[in-house]
Amino acid sequence: MSKTKDKVVDPKKRDFMVLTASAVAGVGAAATAVPFIHSMNPAKDVQALASIEVDISGLEPGDEMKVKWRGKPVFIKRRTSDELKEAREVELSDLPDPETDDQRVKKGKEEYLVVLGVCTHLGCVPLGKGSGEYGAWFCPCHGSHYDISGRIRKGPAPKNLLVPEYSFVSDKVIKIG
């Protein structure tokens, strides 16, 4: 006992050991949290349901349809020439999230508007069929108005209705996702 007591111990060395050991243990403990946290992200089967094909042959000008993709509604609207004109004539400076109508549709298929039917405010499904102050979509939850191009015009939503990734497989079929 007395022998060890007589030895000079450098407290700094001891602190260094404690500090490094604690740091390594801390990083290790934190790393084990990763699989648990990641387990809550979308599972593989959920990710696999990524794309759908939609037959749009029944859509007449002025019609809109709603399909479910990744658990969310997608609005597909075939716009009349008047509506298309209206969408193109809007000044970009009037838009909270400036985008031209052409940026939101496929070239040659400008009459078809495909947007996610999810309000960019808090995720409600906006009402369609010409509702709201801009005659297109209106979200009743917190009062966001969207125009015929699905762009936010008034209300708390910060962004335009999202355009999902999609393509025309043929004239009558589009693939979403």
Next chain:
Amino acid sequence: MASHDIKPLKLGPVTSWIDERFPVFTYVYEHLAQYRTPKNLSYFWSFGSLAGIALVIQIITGIFLAMHYTPHADHAFDSVEHIMRDVNYGWLIRYIHAVGASMFFVVVYAHIARGLFFGSYKKPREIVWFFGIFIFLAMMATAFMGYVLPWGQMSFWGATVITNLFSAIPLVGESIVTWLWGGYSVDNPTLNRFFALHYLLPFIIVGLVLIHIIALHVPGSGNPSGVEVKTEKDTIPFHPYYTVKDMVGLGFFLIIFAYFVFFKPNALGHPDNYIPANPLVTPAHIVPEWYFLPFYAILRAIPDKLGGVIAMFASILILFVLPWLDKSETKSGYYRPIFKWFYVAFIVNFIILGYLGAQPAEGIYVIASRIATIFYFAYFLFILPTINKYEKPLPMPKSIDEHFKAKH
């Protein structure tokens, strides 16, 4: 006052054998029976124990409901109907649980309002106050997730709107929402994890409640006079005096509770939640449960997504700094002639916010929500820090004993 003195703890051979190894009897004796309590507590001091009882009711009914409920998007709604129609007394257990959530919030709001008036957040009870806020936050999370479980339209869209609040966070918001959902929308993984957490959180609340009480028992309970305990003469033992008083409060509480369970079980809910969840149709008018309405009104009052979310969270988190915002040393609102009117205005304003939260977000309601939101924050950030400069507290009793004798 010898009659108010405490009987010493007497243990038999078996109980003392246990107590020497695990001092459970000593502990109960010290923290319940012998716990010295100011002798002038009014019925405003009953809500704490009522909240504890409400928590126990929720846990017991919840465990029995979980034996019959199926946390799957395809079966949840039907399993709730199964509980209501087929399970023996299932309707009763579910209505007690659903009404119980509202009753829990009623007593907790009363408990918080008591604290705001009598300065319960002030030195030396700041930690008690903090853990009270933690309990409140945990309760809100539990209630929100519980409301999702029946998987009706309000469940689904309530879950969608509330989880989307996190999408307002810059950069990582969307990833956080996907992580919360376990998918690209509120769906089965969301329901499943909400069930797991809804079962877990009440036990965390039990732990927080214990800390709340342990921290309270260091300085001891406050009282209507706002004067601290100075001598034994100011106090009486908790048992039997306040156990009895709390039982009287409990009787009234249970009468109101039973009235709702048996006569108005759905009055505090929303009819849309008896429509199965439909991800393609949002109900025309989404409203949260009544106990969230004031905060929902604050969310909607701000015409900016991130701003609204920040204001809503700030409206609760501001309570954490309240002990330092209120500069007055006088605890009890009875002796603060100006404060007490602002306090009344604050409570009325809070109720107005609740009313506005249930109205559509348009026209006059939006303007009224903004005014009420400004007042809500002004109360904490401007009124409380400044009124003590021109407020002269009324003469206070020298001791709790004096306050008590003046009344009896």
